[in-house]
Amino acid sequence: MSTQDLSTPDMSTPDMAKPDLLKPKATVTIADVLAAMESRYPIASAELWDTVGLVTGTPDSIVHKVLFAVDPHDRVVSEARDVGAQLVIAHHPLILNSEITPSQSKRKGEIVGQLLANKIGLFTAHTNADVAWPGVSDALAKTLGVVIENKTSIDPITSLGRIGNLPSTLTLGEFANQVLASLPETQRGIHVAGGLDKPIMRVAICGGSGGSLLDLVAQSDADVFVTSDLKYHVAQEFVDSTGKCLIDISHWAGEWTWLDQAAELLKLDLGGTLETHVSSLVTDPWSLSLN
Ligand SMILES: [Zn+2]
Structure with missing residues (x-):
């Protein structure tokens, strides 16, 4: 990773203000995270073709740590397990297109299996995060x-x-x-x-x-x-x-830059003991550039 400035968002602007409905909690559940994310990135504002929201995990499950990542990649699920995260919040949906090939289906199914085996929830915010203020x-x-x-x-x-x-x-x-x-x-x-x-x-x-x-x-x-x-x-x-x-x-x-912002907002909204971790895994599919 480069050593770019990832300073916290400017909380002084109205858009960064903590929603009144959300109070800091000593114990955070997936349902609390869903409420906070919905307040920042309403699912209704996502494109109709988009597939956002909760993929795995039950609302009453307790969350101590959330991992933020661009892609719900299998390496990201392994990272979530390694850092002790109970929930992954990814920008890209697990299944982006409704027309999915059998090989894609098998791979996505394996990722779901990996999530379930490790009791890790997955939530995605995609086009609803694109149009949000701030987004x-x-x-x-x-x-x-x-x-x-x-x-x-x-x-x-x-x-x-x-x-x-x-x-x-x-x-x-x-x-x-x-x-x-x-x-x-x-x-x-x-x-x-x-x-x-x-x-x-x-x-x-x-x-x-x-x-x-x-x-x-x-x-x-x-x-x-x-x-x-x-x-x-x-x-x-x-x-x-x-x-x-x-x-x-x-x-x-480009989209990785959103993770730090979203993590800071979630901590601002839920406070308490919730920890966040921004993935440093480069899941960009291009692995070599020759010139
Ligand atoms: Zn994207």
Whole structure:
């Protein structure tokens, strides 16, 4: 991992305030965690195709420690067992697509078996965490040094993505180096499109795959768009037609920045003796980059 600043969220803003309904408890159950997560990331705000919420675990089970991770990977379940966590909160759903192949089904079933055998609960918050205030893109913005004001989303209707400012103008090359140094290290690294001397002040950000927001970013006043998983033709067309720049980061690394924020909020909401642990396992599927 890189040595990026993972300082705690700014609790002075109204969005970070502790919900009145949630009181610190000496003993925390999965039901308490579900209530706290629902207050921050309502399941009703998830996309209809998304599969979020409790996967394994019973509501009255006691939770001393929660492990936060991007992916409900089998290595993450092993990590939860090793650190003594009774619950994993993952950003990505265990089963993302309704059309799942037999081999995928077998592998997911094995992960469920591993969770049950170790009496570890699994809860996921995905697109409901993307659109929350604060949510995934807010955590990514803070990590990259981008200040979001006036709750400015790329898509004001869905609240997806954020647009904010750098404290001072950088060149694209300077900002790209700042992005690389701020994120946890991955083999995937970052890819940059646009003239490296272009001035960058206004930054659009979307944690995860933000390709669907390209048209909105094109119409915005952003100088650069930071997101993941952009395709060749759409990236080329965007840069050539708008004059704006792109920085394509590791999907895993961008969303990993949310874990610390979510863990701090859960501790703020439930307090008491609850411990949290942020996974340091790199579950990015890209294991080697050759140039
Ligand atoms: Zn994602």
